[in-house]
Amino acid sequence: MTSSPRGARRRRPVLVPVALAVITAGIGVTAAFGGLKEAPDEPPPKARPGEVVDQGEFRTQFIKAVDTVERSEFGQTKRYLNLVLKVTNTGDRTANVGMAHQAGQKWSPFAGFAGALVRMTPEIKQKYGPEAYVLSYGVKSAQLHPGITTTVVVQYELEPSAAAPTSVTLDVGRFVHEKVGGLLDQSRAWQIEMEEDADPAVPVVATQVTLPVRQEEA
Numbered sequence: 001m002t003s004s005p006r007g008a009r010r011r012r013p014v015l016v017p018v019a020l021a022v023i024t025a026g027i028g029v030t031a032a033f034g035g036l037k038e039a040p041d042e043p044p045p046k047a048r049p050g051e052v053v054d055q056g057e058f059r060t061q062f063i064k065a066v067d068t069v070e071r072s073e074f075g076q077t078k079r080y081l082n083l084v085l086k087v088t089n090t091g092d093r094t095a096n097v098g099m100a101h102q103a104g105q106k107w108s109p110f111a112g113f114a115g116a117l118v119r120m121t122p123e124i125k126q127k128y129g130p131e132a133y134v135l136s137y138g139v140k141s142a143q144l145h146p147g148i149t150t151t152v153v154v155q156y157e158l159e160p161s162a163a164a165p166t167s168v169t170l171d172v173g174r175f176v177h178e179k180v181g182g183l184l185d186q187s188r189a190w191q192i193e194m195e196e197d198a199d200p201a202v203p204v205v206a207t208q209v210t211l212p213v214r215q216e217e218a
Contacts, residue, residue, distance in 0.1 A: 056175035
């Protein structure tokens with residue numbers, strides 16, 4: 001028999017678990033092709049025209065989008081894209097129709113019903129944003145009373161010669177009933193649900209709905 005040279009030690013074989021080897025190899029390949037990437041977010045569920053969408057504080061039916069010309073009380077005519085909705089206040093207090101978000105401004109969770117209309121595509125740029133109002137028997141107001149279904153119009157002014165889009169897609173937020181005070185204040189209020197990790201804060205898009213645009217006379 002021959003013996004090992006003095007001072008030399010036999011190396012023990014090192015066993016690498018198969019799963020660990022596969023993971024390590026996978027990480028190496030991923031790194032070579034640009035690193036790890038997060039999976040894209042799933043798109044929000046889509047609603048059809050006329051379908052009722054549960055927004056928490058409100059149940060909203062997206063009726064239609066119309067390209068129309070209206071005459072003011074002073075005899076002037078203006079062209080608008082009107083979104084016509086049926087809105088039911090499911091809370092126990094009168095709510096405000098609110099204001100749609102203006103580009104460049106911070107989002108407020110207490111902007112009222114229209115504040116949860118997060119985005120419209122294609123965008124119609126306006127200096128002050130669209131007007132939102134309750135329309136009942138030809139009279140405009142800003143109140144949504146509990147348990148009552150009312151017509152809400154969101155109105156975008158169009159240039160007289162501008163081509164109206166053939167359809168518009170709305171990103172719609174929802175409302176949550178959450179605490180509004182500190183540790184000693186347990187009061188709750190309806191507010192627009194906001195993305196947890198976004199800075200600055202932006203609303204959660206809960207639903208998308210696409211409405212064809214048609215022409216109507218006022």
